[in-house]
Amino acid sequence: MDDLVIGIDLGTTNSCVSLYTEGKTKILENAFDGRITPSFIYFSPDGEIVIGEHGVKMSVHKPENGIYEMKRLVGRQFDDPELQKSLKYFPFKVTASPSNLPLVSVKQKSAICKKSPQELYTVLLKALKKYTEAKLEETINKAVITVPAYFNVAQKEVTLEAAKDAGFTVLKLLNEPTAAALVYYFENDTDKTHRSLVYDLGGGTFDVAVLEKRFENIQVLCVAGDTQLGGHDIDTCLLNYVYRILRTQYGYDPEASSDDKRRLRLKCEDAKKELSTVESTVITINGMVSKHPKIKISLTKDEFEAMTDHLFKKTIDILDECLRSSKISKRSIQEIILCGGSTRIPKIQKLVSDYFDGKQLNKFVNTSECVAEGAALQAAMLSTNRKQKIDELRIVNVLPLSIGTWGHSLCHDMSFLIKRGTKLPTSVTHVFVNTETDETTFTFDIYEGERLDLRKNRYLGTVLLTDVESAAPFQKK
Ligand SMILES: Nc1ncnc2c1ncn2[C@@H]1O[C@H](COP(=O)(O)OP(=O)(O)OP(=O)(O)O)[C@@H](O)[C@H]1O
Ligand SMILES: [Mg+2]
Structure with a gap:
C-alpha cells in the first residue's frame, strides 16, 4: 500500500504530529505519551541528545546546552537586529559563521561543537520521525510541515532542507493559519461563501490571515504577521x-x-x-x-x-493594516478563529473581540493541536494511500512578501515585480533596458520585501539571462 503522509506543526515552543486515517485526525504521541513535544534539544555533556520535556528537565544542570526557539534563528543572518535581540536572552552561545549565519555552540565530551539552525531543526525532526514510526509501527517518509504564513523564502528553504536531512519528503509547506482554517472548514461544512479570519499567536510568531471558502475552494485573501512576536x-x-x-x-x-x-x-x-x-x-x-x-x-x-500592552496592541495594528491594505471590511468576516497558546491570555481575546465590535470568537478546544491537525488534513489530501481518503479542498494562496529587482542601475530603488497579496501561482512580464553593453548575457538581482530601498530588503538570488540580443547593432546605426 502507498505511504502514509503525516502532518507536522514545527512550532517555536512546541511541535505536534498528526495523522488523518479512516475518516478522522488523531494526534500521534511521542515516546513519553506527550501529545505535544517541546521544541527543545538538550546536548548532555556525555554526548547524549535528549529531545522535548526530558531535555527541558535535564538542562536544569547545564542550561547552556539546552537549545530552544531555533525557529527564531532559522533563515536569518547573524547580524540581523531581530536575531541579536533574541540572543541577549538565550542561555546558550551563538556565534557567526564565516558566511554570517548563526551557529549555536554546545559543549559535549569536552569539545565545543557548533550547530546551524538547520542542523538543530534536523535533530528535532528526526526525533519526531522516530516517535511517529514507533507509534505507527511503520516507516514514515512523507510529511506536510507547517510554517508561519509570514516566513520568507530563506526561512522556508531551511525548513525544507532540514526535513530532507531528517529523511522526509515534504509534500507541502502549509501556512499555519491556513492549517487552522482547514480544521474549521472540515468541522463546519457549508455550501455558502464563508469568510474567516485566523489570529494565530504562538510562542515565537504571530500570523493573521483572512480566508474565504466557496464550495470546494479556499482562497487566502490576505496574510500578515511578525516572525518575532509571540x-x-x-x-x-x-x-x-x-x-x-x-x-x-x-x-x-x-x-x-x-x-x-x-x-x-x-x-x-x-x-x-x-x-x-x-x-x-x-x-x-x-x-x-x-x-x-x-x-x-x-x-x-x-x-x-x-507591561505587555504594547505587544498585544502591535498584533491588533498588524491585523488592522492587513484588512485595510486588502480592502476587506471587518463586517464581512463571519468567523474569527483563535489559535496558538498565547491566545489563552484573556486580554488578547478581549482586544480581538473589541476590534470586531464585541463579536464572539471561535476558540479551538485545543489551540496547541489545531495546526498539526490541519497539516494532517492537507497531508491526507496529497496522499495516495486509500486509508487517507478525504474530500479535497483546493487552497489558493497569496504571496506574503513582495518580489522585486532594481529599478535603475544608478540608484537603489526597488522596482516591485509582484506585489504582496497577489494570488498564486502568478506570472509577470518585465522589460529590462540595457543599451550600454554589447554583451549577450544579462544579470539582475531578485529581492523580497516591502522597503523602497532595495538594500533593506532580502536578497534572494541573481538571475542570469543568456543569448540576449546584443544592443551593439542598434548603437551603431
Ligand atoms: N495559559 C496560557 N496563558 C498564556 N500563555 C500561554 C498559556 N499556555 C501556553 N501559553 C504560551 O503559548 C506559547 C506556546 O504556544 P504554541 O504551542 O501555540 O506555540 P508554537 O506553535 O510553538 O509557536 P509558533 O507557532 O509561534 O512557532 C508559549 O509562549 C506559552 O507560554
Ligand atoms: Mg504554532
Whole structure:
C-alpha cells in the first residue's frame, strides 16, 4: 500500500504530529505519551541528545546546552537586529559563521561543537520521525510541515532542507493559519461563501490571515504577521521587570549567569500562564541571591497587562493594516478563529473581540493541536494511500512578501515585480533596458520585501539571462 503522509506543526515552543486515517485526525504521541513535544534539544555533556520535556528537565544542570526557539534563528543572518535581540536572552552561545549565519555552540565530551539552525531543526525532526514510526509501527517518509504564513523564502528553504536531512519528503509547506482554517472548514461544512479570519499567536510568531471558502475552494485573501512576536516576547517583558527588581532592590545582576537567565524565564512563563486564569500571582526565587535566600515578587493581572500592552496592541495594528491594505471590511468576516497558546491570555481575546465590535470568537478546544491537525488534513489530501481518503479542498494562496529587482542601475530603488497579496501561482512580464553593453548575457538581482530601498530588503538570488540580443547593432546605426 502507498505511504502514509503525516502532518507536522514545527512550532517555536512546541511541535505536534498528526495523522488523518479512516475518516478522522488523531494526534500521534511521542515516546513519553506527550501529545505535544517541546521544541527543545538538550546536548548532555556525555554526548547524549535528549529531545522535548526530558531535555527541558535535564538542562536544569547545564542550561547552556539546552537549545530552544531555533525557529527564531532559522533563515536569518547573524547580524540581523531581530536575531541579536533574541540572543541577549538565550542561555546558550551563538556565534557567526564565516558566511554570517548563526551557529549555536554546545559543549559535549569536552569539545565545543557548533550547530546551524538547520542542523538543530534536523535533530528535532528526526526525533519526531522516530516517535511517529514507533507509534505507527511503520516507516514514515512523507510529511506536510507547517510554517508561519509570514516566513520568507530563506526561512522556508531551511525548513525544507532540514526535513530532507531528517529523511522526509515534504509534500507541502502549509501556512499555519491556513492549517487552522482547514480544521474549521472540515468541522463546519457549508455550501455558502464563508469568510474567516485566523489570529494565530504562538510562542515565537504571530500570523493573521483572512480566508474565504466557496464550495470546494479556499482562497487566502490576505496574510500578515511578525516572525518575532509571540509568547517569548511576552515572557521577556516579565523577565525585564524581574531583572529590574533584582538589580534595584537586591543589588543582584541575574544576566551574568545562564543558569539564572533560564530559571527566571521559566518562572516568568509560569506566572504568565497563571495570570490567564487568576487575578494575581507570586514569583518565588529560591537560593539565587545569597543574602536573600527566598525572594517573592508579586504580580497582578493588571500589572502584567500594562507591561505587555504594547505587544498585544502591535498584533491588533498588524491585523488592522492587513484588512485595510486588502480592502476587506471587518463586517464581512463571519468567523474569527483563535489559535496558538498565547491566545489563552484573556486580554488578547478581549482586544480581538473589541476590534470586531464585541463579536464572539471561535476558540479551538485545543489551540496547541489545531495546526498539526490541519497539516494532517492537507497531508491526507496529497496522499495516495486509500486509508487517507478525504474530500479535497483546493487552497489558493497569496504571496506574503513582495518580489522585486532594481529599478535603475544608478540608484537603489526597488522596482516591485509582484506585489504582496497577489494570488498564486502568478506570472509577470518585465522589460529590462540595457543599451550600454554589447554583451549577450544579462544579470539582475531578485529581492523580497516591502522597503523602497532595495538594500533593506532580502536578497534572494541573481538571475542570469543568456543569448540576449546584443544592443551593439542598434548603437551603431
Ligand atoms: N495559559 C496560557 N496563558 C498564556 N500563555 C500561554 C498559556 N499556555 C501556553 N501559553 C504560551 O503559548 C506559547 C506556546 O504556544 P504554541 O504551542 O501555540 O506555540 P508554537 O506553535 O510553538 O509557536 P509558533 O507557532 O509561534 O512557532 C508559549 O509562549 C506559552 O507560554
Ligand atoms: Mg504554532
